[in-house]
Amino acid sequence: MRWSSCGSDRGGDPGRRHKSSKVRLLVILALVLPSCLSCPDKCLCSSQTVKCQNQDLDSIPHSIPANTRFLFITGNNVSQVSEASFPVRLDLLTELYLSGNRMERVDAKAFKNLPNLTRLDLSNNRFQTFSGAAFPDGGRLQVLNLSASLNNRNFTDELLSVLSGANLSPLRSLDLSNNDVVSLPDGIFTGLTNLAHLNLRNSSLLAFQNQTLPSLQDLDLRDNSLKDLPTATLAEFSLVPGLRVQLAGNPWRCTCFIEDLLAWLKNSTQVSDVRELTCMDPELLRGRPLLQVELSQLKCLDDMDAVLETSYVFLGLVLALIGVIFLLVLYLNRKGIKRWMYNIRDACRDHMEGYQYRYEINSDPRLANLSINSDV
Numbered sequence: 001m002r003w004s005s006c007g008s009d010r011g012g013d014p015g016r017r018h019k020s021s022k023v024r025l026l027v028i029l030a031l032v033l034p035s036c037l038s039c040p041d042k043c044l045c046s047s048q049t050v051k052c053q054n055q056d057l058d059s060i061p062h063s064i065p066a067n068t069r070f071l072f073i074t075g076n077n078v079s080q081v082s083e084a085s086f087p088v089r090l091d092l093l094t095e096l097y098l099s100g101n102r103m104e105r106v107d108a109k110a111f112k113n114l115p116n117l118t119r120l121d122l123s124n125n126r127f128q129t130f131s132g133a134a135f136p137d138g139g140r141l142q143v144l145n146l147s148a149s150l151n152n153r154n155f156t157d158e159l160l161s162v163l164s165g166a167n168l169s170p171l172r173s174l175d176l177s178n179n180d181v182v183s184l185p186d187g188i189f190t191g192l193t194n195l196a197h198l199n200l201r202n203s204s205l206l207a208f209q210n211q212t213l214p215s216l217q218d219l220d221l222r223d224n225s226l227k228d229l230p231t232a233t234l235a236e237f238s239l240v241p242g243l244r245v246q247l248a249g250n251p252w253r254c255t256c257f258i259e260d261l262l263a264w265l266k267n268s269t270q271v272s273d274v275r276e277l278t279c280m281d282p283e284l285l286r287g288r289p290l291l292q293v294e295l296s297q298l299k300c301l302d303d304m305d306a307v308l309e310t311s312y313v314f315l316g317l318v319l320a321l322i323g324v325i326f327l328l329v330l331y332l333n334r335k336g337i338k339r340w341m342y343n344i345r346d347a348c349r350d351h352m353e354g355y356q357y358r359y360e361i362n363s364d365p366r367l368a369n370l371s372i373n374s375d376v
Helices: 002-012 014-037 153-165 231-238 256-267 303-332 334-363 365-375
Strands: 044-046 049-051 070-072 095-097 119-121 143-145 173-175 197-199 218-220 244-246 279-281
Touching: 231 256, 303 334
Parallel strands: 049 070, 070 095, 095 119, 119 143, 143 173, 173 197, 197 218, 218 244
Antiparallel strands: 044 049
8 A cells, every 4th residue: 555655646736746856856965965064174085985196184084974983094294183183973983994094103092983993904104103092992894004103113012012911802904014024023913803904014024933823724824034933833733724814035044953844844834835935044054945955955064064164164263363463463563574674684684694704714724823823
């Protein structure tokens, strides 16, 4: 009955039909027009997307439309994000992009009014301070990008500790690539129980160990400074069958210490780029794929050989230093040495002349008789 009534209205009363279309148009304008009118200066607004890109902004605009879902404020000069940056609650905002802003500070409660934020891009900044209370309680953040943003090594350790204590348990993807990380504190990802994708590419890592990641699916460790992976780390990887690891671009040291890693690589399918792994040391194996290295080729110096090698190096350095000092002393005393040599030469000459005179006397009989008579 309801459907037929509507149908009769459409077909039987043109005036009512015209009035209904006007009402519908007014409703659409009421929904769309406010968001258009409130678009911030130097920004472009379309549907539920706001883009304020490369406009030399020094702060986040306050007149963000309430219906915004995707907010891009990239390539500007926004040096910090604080509680005042988002004074109005934006319940619909799910993705926030703040990359390339030379940002240095993220203060407490900076994202308090963004309760439904799921993706946050803070890449290509230069953070010096990052508050662990920046994220709201009960947040829904799933993707966090901090690539090329941790330029201060001392601050990097501090921020990593902040991440471990922040309310980021829903996080599924974390990008820490292109940073000067060097080392990761033990258990830094313990609180990230849902983390599935971890990108640590080109982060200067010297080691990767003591990290329990039960939900991890993708781990990118390419282009770091890894020379070996501890046996405990290999065991942790094996406990997560669905894990895929990338290890290319590391300077693997092919000595006896890499035996466990080599055996694991040949029996595991978890390393997707295993054919790209090559030896860096020793020189005889440099450039050789790890899968082509036999255990019999992995050599190590024993303790005594290592001590002797160190001793020889030290002895060589000492002798070289003594030689340099000796030459320096000779150079500084070159005039005195020259006079000393001249004196020795003159003394030798006088001595030789005396010998020659005696020889001439002994060889000439007349001089010899004269010498005898004079003695008498």
